[in-house]
Amino acid sequence: MPDTPLKQANAPHVSPRPSACPGLWRIVSARDGGICRIKLPGGLLFADQADAVAAAAERFAGGVIEATNRGNLQIRGIGSHHRELVETLLAAGLGPRDAAGDDVRNLMLSPLAGQDPTMLLDARPLAGRILELLEGTPRFHQLSAKFAVQLDAGESLAMLEHPHDLWLSALRLEQQTWLAFGLAGCPAEGQVLGAVPLEQGLQLVRAVLERFLDLATPVQSRMRQLLEACSVTDFIDGLGLAIRRDPAVLAWRREPHNASWLGVLPQAQGLALGVAPPQGRLTPTMLRGAARIACQLGDGSLRLSPWQSLVLPNLQAQHIDQAQADLAALGLLCNDHEPLARISACTGASGCAKALGETKADALTLATLLGPGAPASVHLSGCPRSCAMAHVAPATLLARSPGRYDLYLRDARQPGFGALRATDLTLNEAGAMLDLPTEHLDD
The missing domain is CATH 3.30.413.10 (Sulfite Reductase Hemoprotein, domain 1)
Structure with a gap:
């Protein structure tokens, strides 16, 4: 991460919260200029928003756009026109007008949430409520800009190895959908600490965040730091929820599907196509071109993935070859056997x-x-x-x-x-x- 926020006199669009982590409002300095990170809800980016990002990168920066490993975008090499850059992105609906509310929108989903054929539930409605909770609750704006939550609905295409302060994974027990959860870990390796019924998912997230803020000292900005001083049992006992912790829950493990994230991806209906910019870097031409293809052959949307890649959802089988050829012509990688x-x-x-x-x-x-x-x-x-x-x-x-x-x-x-x-x-x-x-x- 870059080290310090860029100092800007009379610049209202700089977040007042100290952090070295870039955000939409917080442009931080690096050797090649400023960095602005755009946090996308569930990785979702509409075609007109992609055009706005491309235009902003050309007009106010050096034209370098990066796909991040948490399904977001960032613009590098930003010059002195910070306010104009931020206003351009806000006008495209790429973040809230409350800087602190933007900082905490760290929720990872599968790039095929709601469309993956192996999902146990459509994660998008609950994800939307979690994002509203984070963005709209002033107390939660005290959370670190790196504090992160994952909602895993059992999709084949899911990043299960990234650590999160709180992760939730769907499981089926007794013909009911539950949300198993863990702290300071990931679904692939983290210990399951308990489960709640799906309908209590938002209540669980709220209780965990409130409990964290009740207990954490100023230097304990992440869950792993708090758990060095507070036992997991004490933390969970203080949530005020009926947490299911019987052997059927505690012994459950999320099984990975090892699905490829490049190439043709199955959906419940139709197909998706995963492509990657070399080294995670998009040119404005690449991003505009991918958005244009998504409009012509898909539903006009892109999904950013934690593999620093793009997913074009809702394509018809007869359009896959054309889409792959057009995307490859832009310089995007379309197959996982390519060395890059x-x-x-x-x-x-x-x-x-x-x-x-x-x-x-x-x-x-x-x-x-x-x-x-x-x-x-x-x-x-x-x-x-x-x-x-x-x-x-x-x-x-x-x-x-x-x-x-x-x-x-x-x-x-x-x-x-x-x-x-x-x-x-x-x-x-x-x-x-x-x-x-x-x-x-x-x-």
Whole structure:
């Protein structure tokens, strides 16, 4: 993350809440200019809004638009016209006019919420009520701009590895839909702490947020920090709700479907198409083009995903080939076998003062070096903070100097990036090592 908000004299569109996390109202500084983050409700972006983002990036910034790993968009390289940028985005309906209300709109859904064929429920109505609760409750504006909630309705296309302060997952027990929940974790690995009936979902969210704010000190901005001082049992006992905590709930685990997020995606009706901008970066032409195709062949909407990709929903089978060809012509990746689809990278030294390498450019080079034996996901990080990756990738290359990296492989038994397998590698050496079977990487 960038370090400090940009100082602007007489600029009313800067959030008064201290944070290094960008928002719609809070434009923060980086080496390549200001960053404005647009928090999308459930990742939803309409075509006219996409056009507004593209125009704002061209007019007030350097034309760089990023898809984030929580299904949002951000504009980089912003110059001095902050007020005009924010007004343009607000006029397109891309956020509330209350800065604090915008900060807390951190709710992750599946990009196919309401349309995924394996969903246990349509998450969108409850998600809308949760967002209204967050945005419209002044007390909840005290939450950190990073405090995040996930609502998982059992979809095949779901990010289950990103940690959240509160996560909820749908499950069926005794012919009834319940919401299992956990704290400071994720559905893939987090401990289920209890469940409530679906109709009590909003009440549960409210109770958890109020309980957190009742107990947290100023330095405990995230749930994991609070739980270092407060036991989980005490936290739950203080919610004032009848929480179901019998073995059927506590032993339940969310089973991943391992669905691809690129290419043709099944829907309950029709089809969707997942595409990705290389390295998560969209040009205004790409975003406008994707919006145009969504209008011509879909329902006029896009979904941003936590894989830094786009989903075009509600396409007809006869239009898929044309849509893929048109999107590929824009420079978007349409298949998960493409090398660049397997590599992510942070901003790198050109945009961030903390980065020790040009990770974006190095990722392009590495993509030409990866063989079929490489891990399914490789992340290049310019520094140990790993801002651009919300969970640990199967393989991480951590920059130590320009063009030189340390290689880590994910290992649940070890903290951080996992097991250190090699140090001070060139990109050629890293590509060769990543193509080796895992059991040979210690040789």
